[in-house]
Amino acid sequence: MTRVRIARAASDEVNNPTSQVVRFGADRPLALDSGGALAPFQIAYQTYGTLNAQKTNAVMICHALTGDQHVANTNPVTGKDGWWDVLIGPGLIIDTDRFFVICSNVIGGCLGSTGPASTNPATGKPYALGLPVITIRDMVRAQAMLVDHLGIEQLFSVVGGSMGGMQVLEWASSYPDRVFTALPIATGARHSSQNIAFHEVGRQAVMADPDWLGGRYIEAGKRPTKGLAVARMAAHITYLSEAALHRKFGRNLQDRDALTFGFDADFQIESYLRHQGATFVDRFDANSYLYMTRAMDYFDLAADHGGRLADAFAGTKTRFCVVSFTSDWLFPTAESRDIVHALNAAGASVSFVEIETDRGHDAFLLDEPELFSAIRGFLRSAARARGLEQ
Amino acid sequence: MNAMTEPSSGSPRGDLAVVAGFIRPGARVLDVGCGDGHLLELLQGEKQVDGRGIEISQRGVNECVSRGLSVIQGDADTDLVYYPDKGFDYVVLSQTLQATRNPKLVLTDLLRIGERAIVSIPNFGHWRMRLDLLLRGRMPVTEELPYSWYDTPNIHFCTIRDFVNLVDEIGAKVESATALNGKGEKIGVSMPWWFWNFFGQQAVFLLRR
Numbered sequence: 001m002t003r004v005r006i007a008r009a010a011s012d013e014v015n016n017p018t019s020q021v022v023r024f025g026a027d028r029p030l031a032l033d034s035g036g037a038l039a040p041f042q043i044a045y046q047t048y049g050t051l052n053a054q055k056t057n058a059v060m061i062c063h064a065l066t067g068d069q070h071v072a073n074t075n076p077v078t079g080k081d082g083w084w085d086v087l088i089g090p091g092l093i094i095d096t097d098r099f100f101v102i103c104s105n106v107i108g109g110c111l112g113s114t115g116p117a118s119t120n121p122a123t124g125k126p127y128a129l130g131l132p133v134i135t136i137r138d139m140v141r142a143q144a145m146l147v148d149h150l151g152i153e154q155l156f157s158v159v160g161g162s163m164g165g166m167q168v169l170e171w172a173s174s175y176p177d178r179v180f181t182a183l184p185i186a187t188g189a190r191h192s193s194q195n196i197a198f199h200e201v202g203r204q205a206v207m208a209d210p211d212w213l214g215g216r217y218i219e220a221g222k223r224p225t226k227g228l229a230v231a232r233m234a235a236h237i238t239y240l241s242e243a244a245l246h247r248k249f250g251r252n253l254q255d256r257d258a259l260t261f262g263f264d265a266d267f268q269i270e271s272y273l274r275h276q277g278a279t280f281v282d283r284f285d286a287n288s289y290l291y292m293t294r295a296m297d298y299f300d301l302a303a304d305h306g307g308r309l310a311d312a313f314a315g316t317k318t319r320f321c322v323v324s325f326t327s328d329w330l331f332p333t334a335e336s337r338d339i340v341h342a343l344n345a346a347g348a349s350v351s352f353v354e355i356e357t358d359r360g361h362d363a364f365l366l367d368e369p370e371l372f373s374a375i376r377g378f379l380r381s382a383a384r385a386r387g388l389e390q
Numbered sequence: 391m392n393a394m395t396e397p398s399s400g401s402p403r404g405d406l407a408v409v410a411g412f413i414r415p416g417a418r419v420l421d422v423g424c425g426d427g428h429l430l431e432l433l434q435g436e437k438q439v440d441g442r443g444i445e446i447s448q449r450g451v452n453e454c455v456s457r458g459l460s461v462i463q464g465d466a467d468t469d470l471v472y473y474p475d476k477g478f479d480y481v482v483l484s485q486t487l488q489a490t491r492n493p494k495l496v497l498t499d500l501l502r503i504g505e506r507a508i509v510s511i512p513n514f515g516h517w518r519m520r521l522d523l524l525l526r527g528r529m530p531v532t533e534e535l536p537y538s539w540y541d542t543p544n545i546h547f548c549t550i551r552d553f554v555n556l557v558d559e560i561g562a563k564v565e566s567a568t569a570l571n572g573k574g575e576k577i578g579v580s581m582p583w584w585f586w587n588f589f590g591q592q593a594v595f596l597l598r599r
Contacts, residue, residue: 321455322462340462341472349440351455352462354448373456381458 006282007223009077010110014285015119017044017112018076019069019105022149030107030142033135033298040121043146044112045069045104048088049096051152057388058152059094060143061103062160062167065235065292066284068111071103072096077111077283086367093376098388099156106167107142108134108291116287117218128215134291136163136299140170144178154178156386157379161185161364162331163292166299169339172320173301173312181382183375185323186364188335189309189342190300195330198238199293202231206286215287228286229277236276241327241360245269302342309342316343319385320350321378323364323371330361351378404574405510406432408594409482412508412566413437417479420444420503422466423486427454430461442478444469467491470499478504485510485592487553488544498560501599506565510594513569515549515587534572534591550587557597566596 021044024030029039046069051058061071061084068075072082072089088094088101105113108131120127147155158171158179165187172182191199206212209227213220237245253259254271265271302309320343324336333354343350353374357363364371383389406429413419415437421430424443427450433439443461445451454461462469466483467490481504483496488511490496500507512535513519522530529539537544548556550569557564569577569590577590586593 319460340464341469344462344469344472345474347474347477349442349460350462351451351460352464353452353455354463355452356448370452374452377456377458384458 003278003282006077006279010283010285011117013044013077013111014115014117015112017105019044019046019112021045021112022146024145028145030138030145032132032138034132036132038107038114038132038138041107041114041142042112042118043104043107043114043142045102045146046071046073047103048072048101049099051100051150052388055152056154056156056386057099058147058150058155059099059101060147060155060158060171061088061094061101062143062158062164062171063103063106064160064162064164065296066232066280066289067164068109069103069105070111072101078279083365087372087375093372094159094379098383102146102150104143104146106134106139106292106295108139108288108295110285110288113142115285116215116291117285126216126218128218128287129290131287131291133298134295136166136170136295137174137304139295140167140174143167143171144175147178154180156388157181157183157382159183159185159375160187162187162361163296165331166296169301169312170299172316172318173305176313176316176318179318180386181319181321181379183321183323183378184336184339185371186325186328186331186336186361187339188331189302189312189339191296191298192335195238196297198234199297201234203290203293205230205234206290209286212286215290217286223281224286225278225281228281228284228289229274231289232280232284233273233277236273238330239360239362241329241358243327243358244360247358248272309338310345313343313346313348316346316348318348319378319382320348321374322350322352323374324352324354325359325361325363325368326354326356327358328361328363403428403485404570405484405592405594407574408568408570408576409484409508409510410436412506412594412596413439413480415439418442418477419480419482420473420478421482421484422470422500423483423489424454424459424461425450427457427459427461429482429484430454430459431457434459466496470496470503473499473503475502476505480504480506480508482508483510484508485512487511488546488548490546493546493548494556494560497556497562501560501562501597505598507562507597508594509553509597510592511548511550511553512544512592513550513587513590514547515551516591517588550590550593551583553593553595554583557595562597562599564595565598567593569593 029037165184168184206227209224211222212224249269305311324333430441444464519530569586
């Protein structure tokens with residue numbers, strides 16, 4: 001698809017998505033951590049497979065910062081494959097022939113759930129920064145309303161990586177009886193100072209773009225693409241690892257035999273990052289990027305429980321499988337280990353695997369056989385325990 | 391972990407059957423140094439236990455998890471502190487105590503976390519060990535303990551008698567004990583300690599606070 005068509009498709013999805021949509025009216029507001037409430041609001045979501053008669057086979061997939069609900073189908077905006085279609089589908093690890101898979105766009109997102117680009121019914125204009133700041137817990141509270149709407153009491157599993165993993169932890173903490181198994185991958189129970197720092201760089205880049213216009217760029221028919229591209233470029237580096245970058249690009253030059261002694265993209269890595277930035281801005285709303293990064297920054301599960309992370313999981317019966325990657329420096333293994341220790345202290349059933357890879361944080365989205373065999377084994381034994389036979 | 395048997399894998403170890411014999415059905419069990427999860431699988435299959443494991447090698451952990459066992463990567467020396475008091479009915483430490491940096495602390499932690507601890511150890515007091523030192527003047531290397539002194543993970547060997555003394559020192563009780571020969575077969579039913587200490591190649595202890 002051309003870039004213009006992608007941008008148009010993305011903006012079409014904001015209010016009237018091609019996904020299924022559940023709309024909650026003024027009588028069913030979403031309570032927000034900031035103190036207020038959001039009403040009316042809508043959640044766009046995709047489902048795969050069939051809910052069984054006992055409603056025990058539902059799996060909730062939580063997407064990451066710039067992900068969306070199109071986890072296992074062709075993305076209507078980009079035309080690309082679903083972002084986790086290596087994992088989810090008929091006969092795959094999360095087998096849609098056996099499980100009923102749900103994935104919703106988070107609140108604050110830009111692909112059909114209410115977010116800053118959505119039209120505020122009170123004004124007829126986009127919310128922009130008029131939308132209250134959204135937290136991870138707000139996102140999960142909204143997802144719980146969706147699960148209620150689908151008539152599901154308990155999810156067989158909640159699965160997600162990175163920001164999705166934060167939602168998984170929040171689900172298990174806020175709704176322990178509604179989560180049979182939890183699979184937080186490449187995540188942490190709080191956003192570290194370094195991670196907040198990277199997010200702040202991204203936000204400042206967006207807000208420094210003259211086309212951002214205090215957030216009201218949609219009404220003005222503009223988009224702060226330059227700032228958002230820089231934000232994406234900086235963030236993208238944190239998703240990879242030095243080893244992976246060096247393996248892929250080294251110091252190779254881009255379409256040239258010698259340095260140009262100028263500031264064009266001489267190196268392949270520069271060209272690659274520029275491409276990552278350019279393609280991102282077509283599909284993603286800049287204000288939504290501000291809201292998503294803020295939600296991650298505010299996440300601190302221990303702080304919500306008197307500073308003791310174990311108390312977030314007190315008495316839990318949920319089975320956990322925590323996964324980290326050796327080369328992930330955005331959410332290093334130590335952060336997963338903190339979660340595991342807290343779960344140990346809470347007496348929870350927990351498995352913990354660290355996957356050896358040089359592909360960095362993004363490894364969770366890639367074809368990692370060891371990750372897949374761990375998830376398969378964990379879910380298979382949990383399915384037996386839940387009476388979901390193979 | 392399972393530092394004793396790491397290099398040779400094959401038939402189920404005899405001490406595991408004895409360990410399993412100590413555990414009552416349906417109990418909560420933590421297996422410290424669970425290796426590839428053999429004991430946990432045995433216990434889940436035969437005793438319907440609620441089993442968890444800690445294993446130091448990531449490969450062992452990934453193998454366990456992919457087989458559906460609830461296992462985390464961790465080290466007996468550093469990670470037992472994260473477990474709450476009396477969280478388990480039994481904590482098992484199978485052929486691993488001799489590889490820990492602080493066996494006394496580990497043993498104390500086992501009995502803090504579990505109502506009972508089941509510990510199996512290789513016996514350095516076995517007559518062949520004594521003979522090796524006495525006649526050859528060399529550190530013993532046997533089929534069961536195949537490492538040389540410079541590459542062994544087993545840094546804190548003890549004899550059966552030494553172990554019984556340590557249990558006494560931390561104020562715990564031996565509820566039951568069994569000595570095994572090299573094939574994992576029980577030696578006698580109720581022999582005096584000196585006999586086991588001379589002829590037992592390994593021993594399994596059921597301890598309580």
